[in-house]
Amino acid sequence: MLSNDLMKKIRHIEIRTKRLVTDSFAGEYHSIFKGRGMEFEEVRPYQPGDEVRTIDWNVTARTGEVYVKRYVEERELTVMLVVDASASENFGSVQQFKRELAAELTAVLSFAATTNNDRVGLLIFTDQVELFIPPRKGRKHVLRLVRELLAFEPQSKGTDIRMALEKVNHILKRRSIIFLVSDFIADPESYRVALATTNRRHDLIAVDLHDPMESEIGNVGLLAIEDPETGEIHWVDTGSKAWRAAFRQRVEGARAGKVRAFRQAAVDHIDIGTEQDYVAPLAAFFQERYKRLRH
Incomplete structure (x- = not known):
């Protein structure tokens, strides 16, 4: 409930x-x-004005009469x-x-x-x-x-x-x-x-x-960071300029890797x-x- x-x-x-x-x-x-384009709907007898390319040659040969394939636009996705x-x-x-x-x-x-x-x-x-x-x-x-x-x-x-x-x-x-x-x-x-x-x-x-804290962490002293998918906890000193710079670099590298993967796949x-x-x-x-x- x-x-x-x-x-x-x-x-x-x-x-x-x-x-x-x-x-x-x-x-x-x-x-x-x-939509998916033109979808086959039925075979029907030839009528004046029908295009030759729509003729169903298999049915025509089997029946002795000219038949054409009819298509309709399929919108449903x-x-x-x-x-x-x-x-x-x-x-x-x-x-x-x-x-x-x-x-x-x-x-x-x-x-x-x-x-x-x-x-x-x-x-x-x-x-x-x-x-x-x-x-x-x-x-x-x-x-x-x-x-x-x-x-x-x-x-x-x-x-x-x-x-x-x-x-x-x-x-x-x-x-x-x-x-x-x-x-x-x-x-x-x-x-x-x-x-x-x-x-x-x-x-x-x-x-x-994405969440902003995943890409930018300010100086808040010692901070316990837990990997949500593995459960591992790491203590870091956010007061360290070197650590914050390295963190930003890792984030930017990961971001660039994602975008590159999307671009290479034309997604x-x-x-x-x-x-x-x-x-x-x-x-x-x-x-x-x-x-x-x-x-």
């Missing part, structure tokens, strides 16, 4: 995100994510939300945890999809697949996805992006839109090839969540911090992609 706090949080997310979708994102979503639930996603130092941010982003993208009559599914992963919900349509289904993201307790703390993408590629037989939501703290080399492989088969967008990515309103970076992504499609 859901707690009152969780129900209130889900309701708040629904109200906020549905308004955003109605006011801002539904039309842009429709413009930048196209499948959107798969692949969300990292490893322990580092439960970190947040300013306004919200990355996990809460992921839930709200999931709601926005899901409501945008359902507004366009698309199906939405969810795969939650750590270093294993924790939960898979097949793609479906409708408001109730979207609210279930949000509820699972907020309430779900993963069995593991680690993260394995490559494994998650391989699983999605096995599940999805037709080209789909995949939003990969993670903080991407793993070594980029461990998932770079999987990004490229998935992006060739589907339309993959990486949503990179679009959206950068969102827990301290900011996600509307601006999400809107910028939609607008930038729309401009590219027009040129």
Whole structure:
């Protein structure tokens, strides 16, 4: 049974995100994510004006009469939300945890999809697949996805992006839109090839969540830092300028590695911090992609 706090949080997310979708994102979503193209519907007798290239020669030879293949535009898409639930996603130092941010982003993208009559599914992963919900349509289904993201307790703390993408590629037989939501703290080399492989088969967008304290630590004296995925605790002297400089250098190197992996795989990515309103970076992504499609 859901707690009152969780129900209130889900309701708040629904109200906020549905308004955003109605006011801002539904039309842009429709413009930048196209359907699968032309889908075969039926074979019918030839009519004057039909193009020769549409003739079904096998049926024509079998029946002795000319038949053509009829195609219709297929608009319906499948959107798969692949969300990292490893322990580092439960970190947040300013306004919200990355996990809460992921839930709200999931709601926005899901409501945008359902507004366009698309199906939405969810795969939650750590270093294993924790939960898979097949793609479906409708408001109730979207609210279930949000509820699972907020309430779900993963069995593991680690993260394995490559494994998650391989699983999605096995599940999805037709080209789909995949939003990969993670903080991407793993070594980029461990998932770079999987990004490229998935992006060739589907339309993959990486949503990179981060917290400001992960990139900047001030002089607060001795500080115990725990790795959320391994549980290891390290004491550091934040008063040391040399340590703070080395820390910034490591963070910048890790950031550059992620961006390089996205670029090499030709994967679009959206950068969102827990301290900011996600509307601006999400809107910028939609607008930038729309401009590219027009040129």
